Amino acid sequence: MNKNRVQVLSIPYILWVIGFTVIPLIFVVAKAATNAEGDFTFEYLLAIFDPVHRKALLLSVCLAFISSVICVLISYPAALILKSAKFKDTKIIMFIMILPMWMNFILRILAIQLLISKNGVINHLLSVLHLGQIDIINTPIAIVIGMVYDYLPYMLLPVLNCVLAIPDDIIEAGKDLGAGKFHVLTKILIPLSLSGIGSGITMVFVPSMTEFVIANILGGGKIQLLGNIIEQEFSVSMNWNLGSGLSLTLMIFVLITTLLFGRNSANNRNFVL
């Protein structure tokens, strides 16, 4: 096969990448580094240090962090159970657990809103049982619930894959050499599943941190994440320079997360196929 001739086939894609991935990002940088008159300025690049924006960034990072931790705490025991219990149809159970990943995510937020809003289903059940009321809609708690619900499959999948792939021989060997349950967990299972947990964290943390839809629907517009501020700069305040500056900050945070926890395996959805 003539290699040079085959390489030519990728030219349409290279043009597409330059046109629709690289140039748009350059546009963001250019917008972020200029003011409305088109003159160079540091104002928007440093806008993140403004107290309002700093507070929003902090809240975004906090909520994303809490959501990621909760997702790990839910997923890891599930993975250990599926590994040790040796159910007959582990694959099918896994399929069922991951399936909601394919459901439209606005739809899933709508479902959560239905449950936890003030006159929602949960409060109705509680009042029938005379158990008091929950008042969490429009609070950060509601947003965390939404994030966990939306992104849990993205944690479950890599964690399950990783834990189930650990060979039983290694665990047996550890036990033979005198390791108790606790040491098997801390010295064998957890170290061997770190890569799965890492890619799970990236896949939950990045979308949670850059989120604005969940905060709009479950936060009632009262809670400002960095994503909300950026969205408003583009759709309401029309200060695109400021919006671009903040987007650039967001990108840097995404990059740091990816470098810290490993890249997300985008091919994850492939599991179902």
Next chain:
Amino acid sequence: MMGKALGKIYIVLVVLFMYAPIMVLIALSFNASKSRVIWGGFTLKWYRTLFESSAIISAIGTTLLLALLSAAIACIIGLTASLGIYAMKKRDYKIMLFFTNIPLLNADIVTGIALMLWFVKFMPLGFSSVLVAHVTFNIPYVILCILPKLETMDIRQFEAARDLGATSFYAFVKILIPDLMPGIFAGFFMAFTMSMDDFVITYFTKGPGVNTLSTLIYGEIRKGIKPEMYALSSLLFFIVLIMLIIVNISARDNKDKSDLAAY
């Protein structure tokens, strides 16, 4: 065994957490009362209003057309790109993969904004801008489905066909395409569902008047309780479910066939 029973309960609880909200949503889509908590009897009227609303019908059409077109275009560009990348030297190969990863790693909101800034300069916001945006984030998924298949493929069959006198195009169609078909199919399916699922990028790149199901649902639920939206969501749920089951069954059939062929 006590431990196994507890384990089962835990798994059931996780599954319940994932499905209970969707089940409630589906149940309410058949509720005659507009209330979220009072059961007013079984009805299909929300489904009827769904199909009487021209806005919803046109959103369904836009969503499907967008998903089909963007997945098809992404498959063509992604397939040729994969072949080209596969033939590249290690350094170029790595550079290409780096650029392929950008839309996957980047936050949707940044991708959406970047494309919007580009579109407002060079083309009107509308169906075509959303289509370009969807193709942009779909191509990487296609490449990541096809490239691994190319790498595990036996290229000697292709070379043998060439040696026996097949033109490279004929050998490509007869040897490579059938081998790559599962990858192309997986890429198409993934691109199709990613496009159906997308909200953020569509939200920033669509012009006024263009609505996909995601943007329509988003706009409607902010206005208040709309049982039609529950009906629409339930429909979406079942469409995706049926698609997944079909894809899995056909994938299993293919696997069985190839297992048989191996004997």
